[in-house]
Amino acid sequence: MSRFFSYRHTSLAPYTPGEQPQDMLYTKLNTNESPFPPSPAVVRAAEREAGRLQLYSDPACNALRAAAAAHYGVGPENIMAVNGSDEALYFAFHAFGDEKHPFAFPDITYGFYPVYADVLHIPAHILPVGEDLAIDPADYLGLGENIVLANPNAPTGQLLGTADIRRILLSNPDSVVVVDEAYINFGGESCVPLISEFDNLLVVQTFSKSHSLAGGRLGFAIGPEALIRDLNTLRYAANPYNVNRMTQAAGIAALEDNEYYMENCRVIRETRQYTAEALKTMGFEVLPSMANFVFARADRLPGGELYRSLKERGVLVRWFDLPRIRDYVRITIGSREQMDILLSAIEAIFDERSRKS
């Protein structure tokens, strides 16, 4: 830290993204990327813009928002495009949180929520999930605080139904409920249709996972017009040209090619079931997941050791060295071939250990 760094940040612990090591080629199952490339039309759309980069992108993202509005069945005034959904989450904390308006969220969830609260000096009200690591929606009834819920939750993959979200919205009418649907396309039901009913619902989605655009950076905030206007006020006070030309074009093409991506999601769900069953056969406990990853633990091997042994064998998974979940690893669902490499590697690790003991 420099001697000029503001006292406001001196205790700040930033988010640690999943590792992106460059030392060798890994079977990369650690950051929930899609095993499928973007569709050919998306590639062409991005390529077409590469020759026009001397011109600014549209800060209002009008064409992209029109396409997204048609896709989500809302108006363009209900949508803000962002440089990855993290940006939308940051703006949501910034817009609706302050000393008197905390954000409540589970202890086991996306690791960025406490960081946003911290950097923006918003109190965090952390509610422990159950023994099974599941969120109990009853904990969020009548809180009278802003709430952010990843649904399905990360890193557990567990899903709340829209009926539960609706109860939470109804019982916190004077607070904003942010539903982070980064993984919704892998088996969950989206809350987007509820935005016409609730003035306090903000839905955040990303094209990083289901729509194969992690490296393009595209997310959306979807909500009632007044909430979107608030987020835009902050976006125009920070970085209005936040989504570049190539990504705006790629996003429009991805929305037009939605069937390609939904078919990919279907394959990933199948591969998830295959992987979960194989892991269970090998003695793992696997949490029920509606995301493109599974959260699993093996009684005979602590999470950290499994993570390190897999990395030595060229397979990257995500391990969180945190209370309550230290025994687990989070495994992205890649292609069937990638999952077979993972399963073989685990088998080899188990074999080696039983020979040693």
Place this chain on the structure above:
Amino acid sequence: MSRFFSYRHTSLAPYTPGEQPQDMLYTKLNTNESPFPPSPAVVRAAEREAGRLQLYSDPACNALRAAAAAHYGVGPENIMAVNGSDEALYFAFHAFGDEKHPFAFPDITYGFYPVYADVLHIPAHILPVGEDLAIDPADYLGLGENIVLANPNAPTGQLLGTADIRRILLSNPDSVVVVDEAYINFGGESCVPLISEFDNLLVVQTFSKSHSLAGGRLGFAIGPEALIRDLNTLRYAANPYNVNRMTQAAGIAALEDNEYYMENCRVIRETRQYTAEALKTMGFEVLPSMANFVFARADRLPGGELYRSLKERGVLVRWFDLPRIRDYVRITIGSREQMDILLSAIEAIFDERSRKS
């Protein structure tokens, strides 16, 4: 504003970007874009990444920072890549400003500085420029406050020498001096070499103007390692994957093709001189500019009227409806052909008015 918007922001007036109208094709001289497309190698580099967008970009931007470090003659630890230089400026205000550490800047400068101060609740110390709209470096000596100076300044185009910046740095040793060099490649001398000498200097550059990447979104913060580390702490607490894959690759290629861009800058300087002389011949006062725009006023036509008349004729320039500069328009230096269209349009407007009177 929604009923949920934090009191922190209720008086916030966001930045207004230059208009990007879609109703017709304009000769667009209002947002300081380059008239030159990115070099063929840059286009190819961006295109190559379009097919790999399912994978996250490198949050550390290692390859891009290595290329930029070689270009700037600094270490990679002295560089942070950003999604347009606005993002770097936001992080700089956020990192080094607070209630007790104001930011000082001129009254006539980049319109985003007061917005950053406002949204981040940092006091702004606004120092009036002279009658000639020039910054007097003496005003910034011994201030004991963080300082941000656009150099050349926007929207005037006027340049301070590095000797002046050095005096300001020396006399404010306990505050950060941010030098925003968005337009430095059009005739100014960069302060980057000073970062090895001063622990309180942060230089911000953008590839939007001289490097034809406005629509790709790429900027750099360049400074002593400790300052860059502070900025990274905030970047990792906001949006670590801020620069997408295509733009990282485009940036590396642009650095390798730097000669192409420097030749473009040379042509723009020639066209600037041609334009300034033509405007003076038509009775304009034109401020001495070292940027890719000129700031000019015609005694016989207020800025707002000139802006509107030009827009009616399909030529967009930037007009700021603000005290002290209401009489001026800011005209981007485009191609020679674009400037001739502008000059003919002004001539026609003047003719029409003299016929009427």
